[in-house]
Amino acid sequence: GDSVTQMEGPVTLSEEAFLTINCTYTATGYPSLFWYVQYPGEGLQLLLKATKADDKGSNKGFEATYRKETTSFHLEKGSVQVSDSAVYFCALSQGYSSASKIIFGSGTRLSIRP
């Protein structure tokens, strides 16, 4: 079945460091891809998305490019801040017989040191 694999955490970086969180997926058809973020004590919220191959999603300095040839959707940020400390989830959305549903990776906890 469809699945999402993302890099294990936790990831600890210093402020202003470059961030990459790897995400690969397995899916039939042409899913949409998402990154969600969960700040401490909160639910998940959408960070960015891409709906077709070669699309780049971006928000708050984060970027990810939908790579169909490598089935990847890696999250990057050029200079992280302490406020970026959170758990990041890669996800795909696929249509099924009854409805579309979203499948999540296991999450990557990111901690940024001042």
Next chain:
Amino acid sequence: DVKVTQSSRYLVKRTGEKVFLECVQDMDHENMFWYRQDPGLGLRLIYFSYDVKMKEKGDIPEGYSVSREKKERFSLILESASTNQTSMYLCASSFRRDTNTEAFFGQGTRLTVV
């Protein structure tokens, strides 16, 4: 402002109790989901519903049931709570067949079964 509201942030229940978790959304979404979040396991889908009175099992439905009597409300029921159901429970909603749209999440309910 769009909203998914879960009835409780924290719950403590005894083993064997019947537990109801309630979720309400105000976006007229057809899809509603219940996920369970555990460290290292990410979000696992318990059940989802794509219309009133319709439901489908997710990846881990054992020990749970759901009810969708009105479009805006989706209830998760633990028929006889057990300690291994101690977890964070997240409700989400989305449009039914639009794979490009995001899911909106509630704040989560942290359930402890003692």
